[in-house]
Amino acid sequence: MSGTLLLQGLVLGLLAGGVYALMASGLTLYFGVMRVVMVAHPAFVFLAAYVTYFIHTATGVDPLLTAVVTAPAFFVVGMAVHRLMVSRLAPENMAMMSVLLTFALALLIEGGLGVAATGSFRSINVEYANSSYELLGVRWPYDKLIGLGIAALTFALLFAVLRATRFGQALRATIQHPTAAKLVGVNTERITAMGFGLGLATAAVAGAVISIIEPFFPASHWAYIGKLMAIIVVGGLGSVQGAVVAALGLGMIEGVLQVSANPTVAAMVFYGFLFLTLLVRPQGLMGGRLAERY
Amino acid sequence: MPNVIERGRGQKERLLKSQLAVRAFLMAGALALLVYPWLAPNSYLRYVGVAVMMYAALSTSWNLIGGFTGYVSLGHGAFFGLGAYGTGLGIVRWDLPHFVAFFAAAVGVFVFALVIGPAAVRVRGSSFVIVSIALVAMLSLVAQEWRGLTGGSLGLRVPPLAESLSRTENHLLFYNLFAVVLALALFTWWFIDRSRFGAGLKAIREDEDKAEALGVPTTAYKVAIYAISAGFTAFGGGLYAMWFRSLDPIFIFSIIIGVNMVLMALLGGVRHLFGPLLGALIIAPSAEYFLTQYGETQLHIVMSGAVLAVVVLFMPEGIIPAVKKLVARFQPQAASISELSQADMRHADDGPRDGPPDAVSATGSGKDEP
Numbered sequence: 277m278s279g280t281l282l283l284q285g286l287v288l289g290l291l292a293g294g295v296y297a298l299m300a301s302g303l304t305l306y307f308g309v310m311r312v313v314m315v316a317h318p319a320f321v322f323l324a325a326y327v328t329y330f331i332h333t334a335t336g337v338d339p340l341l342t343a344v345v346t347a348p349a350f351f352v353v354g355m356a357v358h359r360l361m362v363s364r365l366a367p368e369n370m371a372m373m374s375v376l377l378t379f380a381l382a383l384l385i386e387g388g389l390g391v392a393a394t395g396s397f398r399s400i401n402v403e404y405a406n407s408s409y410e411l412l413g414v415r416w417p418y419d420k421l422i423g424l425g426i427a428a429l430t431f432a433l434l435f436a437v438l439r440a441t442r443f444g445q446a447l448r449a450t451i452q453h454p455t456a457a458k459l460v461g462v463n464t465e466r467i468t469a470m471g472f473g474l475g476l477a478t479a480a481v482a483g484a485v486i487s488i489i490e491p492f493f494p495a496s497h498w499a500y501i502g503k504l505m506a507i508i509v510v511g512g513l514g515s516v517q518g519a520v521v522a523a524l525g526l527g528m529i530e531g532v533l534q535v536s537a538n539p540t541v542a543a544m545v546f547y548g549f550l551f552l553t554l555l556v557r558p559q560g561l562m563g564g565r566l567a568e569r570y
Numbered sequence: 571m572p573n574v575i576e577r578g579r580g581q582k583e584r585l586l587k588s589q590l591a592v593r594a595f596l597m598a599g600a601l602a603l604l605v606y607p608w609l610a611p612n613s614y615l616r617y618v619g620v621a622v623m624m625y626a627a628l629s630t631s632w633n634l635i636g637g638f639t640g641y642v643s644l645g646h647g648a649f650f651g652l653g654a655y656g657t658g659l660g661i662v663r664w665d666l667p668h669f670v671a672f673f674a675a676a677v678g679v680f681v682f683a684l685v686i687g688p689a690a691v692r693v694r695g696s697s698f699v700i701v702s703i704a705l706v707a708m709l710s711l712v713a714q715e716w717r718g719l720t721g722g723s724l725g726l727r728v729p730p731l732a733e734s735l736s737r738t739e740n741h742l743l744f745y746n747l748f749a750v751v752l753a754l755a756l757f758t759w760w761f762i763d764r765s766r767f768g769a770g771l772k773a774i775r776e777d778e779d780k781a782e783a784l785g786v787p788t789t790a791y792k793v794a795i796y797a798i799s800a801g802f803t804a805f806g807g808g809l810y811a812m813w814f815r816s817l818d819p820i821f822i823f824s825i826i827i828g829v830n831m832v833l834m835a836l837l838g839g840v841r842h843l844f845g846p847l848l849g850a851l852i853i854a855p856s857a858e859y860f861l862t863q864y865g866e867t868q869l870h871i872v873m874s875g876a877v878l879a880v881v882v883l884f885m886p887e888g889i890i891p892a893v894k895k896l897v898a899r900f901q902p903q904a905a906s907i908s909e910l911s912q913a914d915m916r917h918a919d920d921g922p923r924d925g926p927p928d929a930v931s932a933t934g935s936g937k938d939e940p
Contacts (some may be wrong), residue, residue, distance in 0.1 A: 289826075307696075311696070312696075313696035313699065313700060313705075321681075342619060350631065360921060361879075361883060363882075364883060365864065365882070365886075366886065369640065371694075371695035371696045371699075372640065372642040372695065372696075372699065373886055375644070375696055375699045375831065376642065376836070376878060376882045377878075377879060377882045377883065378748070379644070379829060379878065380875045380876070380878035380879035380882060381875070381879065382829050382875070383871050383872070383874055383875030383878065384872055384875035384876060384879065385875075386868070386871055386875075387868045387869065387870070387871030387872035387873075387874075387875055388868075388872055391869055395868065398620075398694075401602075415748075432923025472624050494868065502703060502704055502707040502708075505700040505703060505704065506700075506704065509697060509700055512696070513696075536713075540711050540714065540715040541715075543711055544708060544711055544712075546704075547704045547707065547708040550700070550701070550704050551689060551704070551768065554692060554693055554697070554701065555689050555692075558692065558693055558697075
């Protein structure tokens with residue numbers, strides 16, 4: 277096993293970790309505002325990838341630019357999902373029922389995609405994504421570099437919105453203490469719905485990124501559900517920073533094992549760390565007391 | 571104005587009548603289930619019958635933990651798969667007799683659940699659901715990777731129970747075997763329901779912190795019911811291995827199997843003994859129907875998703891409570907304090923103090939008694 281190969285694995289893992297982090301950020305938002313684990317998030321990511329694919333093949337628009345349209349559309353869909361479905365669940369067993377409900381959504385999306393777009397693989401080929409950059413003796417594929425870049429950009433935007441706008445303040449207040457937020461005049465219902473929309477908008481961005489990185493088919497989302505769940509638990513439920521750290525860390529370990537062992541062992545890493553976290557530190561890397569109870 | 575005491579008696583009689591009606595209905599249902607495979611006109615319908623019975627057994631096994639503790643395990647497919655592969659491998663690789671392998675696998679799964687239980691039930695709510703999903707995903711990866719043992723995606727062929735069995739006889743046999751597992755699971759549920767253990771589990775469902783504070787050994791109870799539920803699910807898996815005789819890791823360790831168990835139990839009503847059975851009677855045949863009608867497309871996935879969403883959104887309590895409510899609406903209203911006029915109350919007070927004690931309590935004014 278040469279050092280270069282290991283380094284290559286590490287680099288690819290880091291780049292993949294960026295995409296994981298992008299996908300996990302949405303999950304963290306849902307959990308923050310509603311204590312909801314959104315199993316359908318990866319399904320929405322691949323729904324966005326399909327939308328991107330069809331817009332791209334129909335009009336020739338660059339797949340990454342479609343996010344300008346899909347992200348606002350998904351924001352609205354997210355608000356609708358919250359208003360029409362999630363907020364209707366009885367609060368006393370919200371945790372369980374929301375998982376089942378979002379699981380149902382995932383099935384609806386997967387089945388719907390299968391009916392509408394058949395089960396065959398799709399992929400988008402853009403010229404700039406095919407080559408790679410050489411640095412430190414290893415290859416940095418452009419498509420994955422772009423993915424990491426967009427993930428970073430999305431995080432910067434999210435951070436700016438959460439820190440610098442009134443909406444962000446209200447959202448953080450709602451996450452911290454809904455009742456107190458209501459008392460100081462925050463319309464928590466509306467803010468929660470918008471938080472949900474924001475989470476789904478990140479799924480639209482992730483979908484555009486996924487569409488140029490890998491071929492996909494309707495059932496692709498299954499592979500991500502377990503990985504993303506592991507990431508948010510390891511990072512600490514509800515903590516964006518924790519999710520980013522866990523995503524990059526687990527991504528790199530996965531990358532190294534992919535070149536030194538085999539893909540199955542690499543995939544097992546996520547579950548291994550999930551169980552380890554629950555045994556040793558149930559609140560995760562950066563989760564507060566809150567994470568332990570949900 | 572009718573005498574309050576008489577009204578109470580009338581209610582009691584009605585209650586008795588409705589209980590009798592429910593019992594007669596259950597007996598008729600059980601009889602229908604028992605004779606179904608002999609009446610089924612063709613092999614396909616017999617096959618559907620076995621599938622229904624299997625899911626009824628699995629869903630009732632799931633409900634042992636899901637109904638009592640409220641812990642939703644989406645990964646019970648893991649125990650189903652371990653039971654199936656344990657049985658299959660015992661027969662194929664270690665030349666055990668079928669039923670030795672079957673029982674060994676179930677006991678193995680029971681012990682496995684006892685070992686992982688303390689870690690799994692340590693977390694609540696969504697985290698527990700995540701853990702259960704992770705468990706089945708992990709086992710699926712192991713089964714696919716360990717080709718030397720499981721045959722990987724080539725599948726594992728399990729030899730038939732007896733070479734002489736015809737297809738029909740095979741279906742009949744396994745229909746009855748699944749029915750036995752179902753009956754055992756139902757009996758276990760019924761028994762736990764009225765035990766101290768069951769009361770502790772329900773306390774965990776209602777408020778785990780308070781239950782713990784009141785001295786319920788929550789962890790021990792949760793691990794015990796987790797293992798019992800896993801063991802029954804493994805029985806279902808083991809029978810499946812001998813009945814279907816071809817195991818593929820992707821289908822066996824599938825989250826869909828676990829979701830079906832949850833969906834059936836929810837649809838029927840998780841707090842009711844026969845809820846999962848009722849759910850299985852509805853979901854399993856309709857799933858088969860959709861598969862045969864629209865098998866080429868993915869419409870059956872859409873249907874499962876839609877049914878699950880409707881159940882979760884509109885009747886999370888299940889059909890049985892919904893029907894009970896409906897029946898109660900059409901029956902004469904049970905007397906309550908709000909219905910009694912002042913005159914009624916005075917009349918009851920004037921009545922003989924040493925009358926039947928339940929007559930007063932049936933009017934709802936029992937609290938007034940010294």
